[in-house]
Amino acid sequence: EQQEEDVLRELRLFLRNVTERLSLDRRFKAFTKPVDIEEVPDYMLVIRKPMDFSTLLTNIDEQKYVTVGEFMSDAELIWQNALEYNPDSDPMDRHIRHRACALKDTVRAIIRDELDEDFERVCEEVKESR
């Protein structure tokens, strides 16, 4: 009912705010758009579920996420994919993995500092009721 729509609207506002702040951070520029398949033809063979900030924003607007946990499952793919596709010891791979680790720690710190546990619990209850 209306209260549920109010909670989900607040969730979308929070998730958009977090995602937009991440996409403004210059360290995370490589994560803002899908990996270019023209540039990296084997990417889809290695990475089963690509993810990036622009896709997260589209998912938010399409009301795909009912809880922060569902959003985090997709957000985690961004750094997990980067670590998986760029495992080598060369400087480029190391640089990408450093940024992937910085992204992981940054997202977790934002959620810890800014997500009210009671709010996430209400979102979980909306999810269970559907």
Ligand SMILES: O=C(C1CCC1)N1C[C@@H]2C[C@H]3C[C@@H](O)[C@@H](O)[C@]2(C1)O3
């Ligand atoms: O994994 C990624 C992105 C970085 C975080 C996501 N890429 C795979 C390619 C390997 C490396 C160098 C370029 O070939 C560039 O195309 C990519 C993009 O970086």
